[in-house]
Amino acid sequence: xxxxxxxxxxxxxxxxxxxxxxxxxxxxxxxxxxxxxxxxxxxxxxxxxxxxxxxxxxxxxxxxxxxxxxxxxxxxxxxxxxxxxxxxxxxxxxxxxxxxxxxxxxxxxxxxxxxxxxxxxxxxxxxxxxxxxxxxxxxxxxxxxxxxxxxxxxxxxxxxxxxxxxxxxxxxxxxxxxxxxxxxxxxxxxxxxxxxxxxxxxxxxxxxxxxxxxxxxxxxxxxxxxxxxxxxxxxxxxxxxxxxxxxxxxxxxxxxxxxxxxxxxxxxxxxxxxxxxxxxxxxxxxxxxxxxxxxxxxxxxxxxxxxxxxxxxxxxxxxxxxxxxxxxxxxxxxxxxxxxxxxxxxxxxxxxxxxxxxxxxxxxxxxxxxxxxxxxxxxxxxxxxxxxxxxxxxxxxxxxxxxxxxxxxxxxxxxxxxxxxxxxxxxxxxxxxxxxxxxxxxxxxxxxxxxxxxxxxxxxxxxxxxxxxxxxxxxxxxxxxxxxxxxxxxxxxxxxxxxxxxxxxxxxxxxxxxxxxxxxxxxxxxxxxxxxxxxxxxxxxxxxxxxxxxxxxxxxxxxxxxxxxxxxxxxxxxxxxxxxxxx
Ligand SMILES: NC(=O)c1ccc[n+]([C@@H]2O[C@H](COP(=O)([O-])OP(=O)(O)OC[C@H]3O[C@@H](n4cnc5c(N)ncnc54)[C@H](OP(=O)(O)O)[C@@H]3O)[C@@H](O)[C@H]2O)c1
Ligand SMILES: CC(C)CCC[C@@H](C)[C@H]1CC[C@H]2C3=C(CC[C@]12C)[C@@]1(C)CC[C@H](O)C(C)(C)[C@@H]1CC3
Numbered sequence: 001x002x003x004x005x006x007x008x009x010x011x012x013x014x015x016x017x018x019x020x021x022x023x024x025x026x027x028x029x030x031x032x033x034x035x036x037x038x039x040x041x042x043x044x045x046x047x048x049x050x051x052x053x054x055x056x057x058x059x060x061x062x063x064x065x066x067x068x069x070x071x072x073x074x075x076x077x078x079x080x081x082x083x084x085x086x087x088x089x090x091x092x093x094x095x096x097x098x099x100x101x102x103x104x105x106x107x108x109x110x111x112x113x114x115x116x117x118x119x120x121x122x123x124x125x126x127x128x129x130x131x132x133x134x135x136x137x138x139x140x141x142x143x144x145x146x147x148x149x150x151x152x153x154x155x156x157x158x159x160x161x162x163x164x165x166x167x168x169x170x171x172x173x174x175x176x177x178x179x180x181x182x183x184x185x186x187x188x189x190x191x192x193x194x195x196x197x198x199x200x201x202x203x204x205x206x207x208x209x210x211x212x213x214x215x216x217x218x219x220x221x222x223x224x225x226x227x228x229x230x231x232x233x234x235x236x237x238x239x240x241x242x243x244x245x246x247x248x249x250x251x252x253x254x255x256x257x258x259x260x261x262x263x264x265x266x267x268x269x270x271x272x273x274x275x276x277x278x279x280x281x282x283x284x285x286x287x288x289x290x291x292x293x294x295x296x297x298x299x300x301x302x303x304x305x306x307x308x309x310x311x312x313x314x315x316x317x318x319x320x321x322x323x324x325x326x327x328x329x330x331x332x333x334x335x336x337x338x339x340x341x342x343x344x345x346x347x348x349x350x351x352x353x354x355x356x357x358x359x360x361x362x363x364x365x366x367x368x369x370x371x372x373x374x375x376x377x378x379x380x381x382x383x384x385x386x387x388x389x390x391x392x393x394x395x396x397x398x399x400x401x402x403x404x405x406x407x408x409x410x411x412x413x414x415x416x417x418x419x420x421x422x423x424x425x426x427x428x429x430x431x432x433x434x435x436x437x438x439x440x441x442x443x444x445x446x447x448x449x450x451x452x453x454x455x456x457x458x459x460x461x462x463x464x465x466x467x468x469x470x471x472x473x474x475x476x477x478x479x480x481x482x483x484x485x486x487x488x489x490x491x492x493x494x495x496x497x498x499x500x501x502x503x504x505x506x507x508x509x510x511x512x513x514x515x516x517x518x519x520x521x522x523x524x525x526x527x528x529x530x531x532x533x534x535x536x537x538x539x540x541x542x543x544x545x546x547x548x549x550x551x552x553x554x555x556x557x558x559x560x561x562x563x564x565x566x567x568x569x570x571x572x573x574x575x576x577x578x579x580x581x582x583x
Pocket of ligand 2: 356398399403409412414423424426427428431432
């Protein structure tokens with residue numbers, strides 16, 4: 001049995017799960033089975049922490065003094081993470097290092113808490129002084145009371161049977177149907193892409209039709225297509241590593257470290273556009289993409305499988321801090337699917353960031369363009385049809401916007417929380433370029449003439465969706481990068497115990513995911529130009545509703561875990577999730 005490093009009653013610094021912030025906590029006990037400590041925070045929140053998430057108060061303070069910054073303060077530069085300066089409605093947040101107990105729920109202020117508060121006051125005398133400590137409130141929700149605690153002791157084995165993962169410091173429920181679900185998705189997703197591409201080729205494509213006959217294995221594989229996909233990825237990788245463009249910092253990791261990312265996506269798109277223009281001018285025939293769509297998709301699929309295997313292997317050498325919460329269940333299929341490592345890198349080359357923003361996203365535009373060229377050739381047109389132009393322009397705008405604001409991706413769920421495994425590798429390299437292009441693919445053989453008023457109405461819808469999407473993403477991104485940015489001076493916020501606050505006005509006060517709302521309106525405008533004759537071009541809309549509803553609920557659980565009662569307060573203030581008064 002390992003020696004017990006921290007004793008019952010000892011005051012130590014405990015890391016708040018999922019963040020790099022440390023709070024003063026009191027050790028209540030040690031569980032030898034799970035090798036975890038039960039600790040209590042000042043508001044009565046009890047958690048089980050592993051030894052690596054605890055530091056002795058003395059060592060912690062001398063270290064943070066010598067650097068003159070606590071982990072919490074490091075997060076937001078020289079400001080204390082909780083310092084709020086604007087808006088009378090703004091409440092202050094709890095501090096990473098020391099917080100008053102003013103707002104601890106009265107129910108938890110029992111005698112144990114009183115002793116504890118006294119201990120805390122003594123310890124706080126040693127803590128770095130903070131400018132507005134007295135205003136701070138502790139708004140963590142008490143996780144468990146004593147009676148519950150008696151019933152449940154942390155146990156790794158027990159948790160894994162219950163479909164939860166104990167990953168470093170938090171119990172994370174398994175997602176996507178757990179272990180069985182992972183097998184299902186691993187088989188279903190590639191089969192579904194194959195099915196849809198085959199449907200798109202039919203004269204009467206309908207998702208409710210019987211599946212088309214399976215093509216022979218021979219016809220799926222093509223060396224040339226494989227070569228083109230490899231070349232494409234290598235070309236994009238070369239553009240990514242060029243020392244052109246900004247080096248942006250990601251959000252702080254659990255270790256407090258911030259990774260650097262080369263955000264030159266817009267430049268990469270421009271260079272690619274130039275290269276494609278030269279190639280077309282030199283006689284390269286883009287109808288190849290339409291004629292070999294299936295073979296190109298199969299090649300991309302094989303590459304995504306190889307990449308996922310590499311990432312799974314790579315994660316074996318990663319330490320627990322580098323693993324994603326939730327991709328570390330011990331079940332090979334689940335972890336392979338969900339991704340174990342948060343930021344797999346080859347030197348400074350970030351695989352997740354690169355795959356999410358470059359080959360698939362830029363490939364999406366190239367494929368759409370190739371479909372427009374094919375439509376013109378097949379139907380002897382001087383220019384693509386109005387529907388094809390709208391689909392191309394709308395989706396190009398979406399990608400351009402994503403690459404122009406590439407830095408914003410660093411605050412999204414995928415970058416901050418998800419591991420990089422099959423789901424994202426396949427999603428980025430196959431799903432995005434070969435299913436998001438299905439509307440253009442469909443239009444090649446299924447023209448849908450649009451009247452000018454119909455086209456104008458669709459353009460208006462797209463612009464409304466885009467406005468909501470862009471404004472809300474920018475609000476959140478600006479706020480996360482610099483909470484005291486003058487552009488947000490009139491915004492109301494709710495403070496949380498982690499030092500971050502939640503916006504409750506502007507778009508984030510309308511619904512909890514205004515960016516999803518804008519995205520959904522845009523998705524509608526992408527399907528409308530294809531008409532209502534078939535369901536295939538509506539696949540994106542249907543998939544997107546499912547994806548965003550699921551994503552929203554995943555984000556809800558994650559935010560509840562991170563922010564506790566502050567999140568509940570936010571949900572009360574902003575009751576609708578995505579669509580006002582509907583959902
Ligand atoms: N086209 C596609 O296939 C596709 C698919 C998925 C998503 N998307 C788009 O990608 C973008 C990113 O989506 P995402 O799923 O990563 O979610 P997101 O909405 O960008 O990020 C969610 C995170 O925002 C923070 N947050 C939540 N409420 C907040 C508030 N009131 N104030 C401040 N911060 C708040 C929380 O993180 P912290 O508090 O930790 O910062 C939360 O975890 C969206 O625009 C979405 O529409 C597109
Ligand atoms: C069913 C699975 C295979 C699901 C796979 C999901 C991924 C394809 C998506 C998850 C997050 C998405 C995303 C974009 C593209 C699709 C995903 C990778 C995005 C890069 C599209 C451009 C946007 O501007 C964006 C940068 C906001 C966006 C970020 C999230």
